[in-house]
Amino acid sequence: MSDTNRNRLMLVIAIVMAAIYLFPLYWMFITALKSGSEMFATPPSFWPSEPQWATYAFVWESRGMGRYLWNSLVIAFGSVTLITVLGVGCAYVLARYRNVWVDIGLFLILMLQVLPASLMITPIFVGFSQLGMLNYPRLAVIIAIAAKSMPFFVVLVRATFMAVPQELEEAALVDGNSRVGAFFNIVLPLARNGILVSAILIFMQAFGEFVYSKSIIQAVELQPASVGLNSFMGPNTNEWNNIMAYATIYVTPILAIFVLLQRRIVSGLTSGAIK
């Protein structure tokens, strides 16, 4: 087989795989636009005959989505801020010092990443309840998410810091800066891309977080969109178009961010994001 033919075959395989993988997303978008009867038609239609745009406005109003999304934003921004502020310092230290304790620290950090949220929630819940944190449920969720996602952030950002040559910092020290000044003036600007990309990934994770929010936040008016979507679905639900509309409104902003920034995200993850 010639090279061009093989490339074509590979391309076809890639397209088929992508189509299978993205099909649920496509189904979500078109179901949201279908009418009640078209939704249950057999065979199903792959393109809505009369797009029902009004569904979006109806769902937004009736489910109070503005409030849910606001809560999701608060939780996501809170977690990202907390993780970034704490994680950058941690990652820097782990990148610059090499000894047994740093290795042990890294190992523990990776261990944290291994434990699933559904396992962690029980001890976290009991602990928070004893500390009285459940009275501030959104803050409690932010802290829980920060604890969960910090390892991921630290590992990514550490790699970024390691790609910043130490000589640059030394040059800044000799040039008259302090250790802290060199960090903020030289290292941080050079690691900015890597930190930004990691923060965006954390944001997207936190924006869709479900387990901690569902368990910790009881008050409906403080719940994020993920929990709102869950409460939309019951054992006898049949308003799939409304649920799909909800889901569309929820994920489209995240998808948009990802599509817009995907080039940066991919390059930020693979290279040290320098030069």
Place this chain on the structure above:
Amino acid sequence: MTKQIELSGVNKYYGAFHALKNIELSIEKGSFVALVGPSGCGKSTLLRSLAGLESISTGDLKIAGELMNNVPPRKRDIAMVFQSYALYPHMTVEQNLTYSLRIRGVPKAEAKKAAEEVAATTGLSQLLGRYPRELSGGQRQRVAMSRAIIRHPKAFLFDEPLSNLDAALRVHMRKEIRTLHDRLGATSVYVTHDQIEAMTMADHVVVMKDGVIEQQGAPLELYDRPANKFVAGFIGSPAMNFVPAVVGEDGRSLAVDVGERQTITLDRQLQPGRRVTAGLRPEHLHFVEPGQGVFRLPVGIVESTGSATYITTATATEVTIVETARRPVKTGDIIDVSIRPADVHVFDGETGLRV
């Protein structure tokens, strides 16, 4: 002459590893000092200790008369040029140059003016708005130099600054750095593993090995009177020939273990029967008429550079000879060579120290 940098009894340990051993070094104001030695000899550690990037374990380190042992780099008022240049990639050339001034709170206009002045002397005027990634190797090197000279520090430290340049540019920058040093009346410490750089640029050469200063002095002093076998082999290119020898009965000749006629006369009296190593520089071995020479040697390899011919003999202990006159020598020939008694270096057979 005032002492700009003084080190006395300086030791540096990394855990159990003894990186600098009892360093005694004083550097006069306005002098150009080269630290030279094979990799891992401690020359970079010594330079970094001067900069304050490493702390010394024991001993005293003074810069301009002030004790600097525990002073952080930013308060030492020294400038350093790194091997990788360490230019700040996110800053333009001008910002790179003025960084140290801006930290010290020099007004913007003044810093800009200083950058323009320095750039004019180093030929960077057209490049002030560029980023380091847009510059060639030689230009980056110049930026690194300019960044060092802009603030008139007490001393310049160079950490193998030319090793990333190609051969022609290196020779050129060698002169440029030395000219700049003279014009600024600066005090410079220059680390290199290249003995030619050290010999050509420095007023004072410090040869190091395994954390110890083996010898220090003026370049020609090191060449003419190396204190030991290591220095003798390190300074000079091609390297000195070392031949095992025994002092003759009269104490004024050496029985040398190579070639056919094996006796060289000495210009000094030594203890008869002593085992020594004779050091013969390749450029001091001269061709003579058959029968007139000290050595008769079979030719092994002949390499010609045009200006000089390098001849390596086919003897058990290889001897290299550099001949500047053109001679029709080829592999397998037998040649006669001689050496002036004053040019023969003698080292103790065991300690390697100069006799």
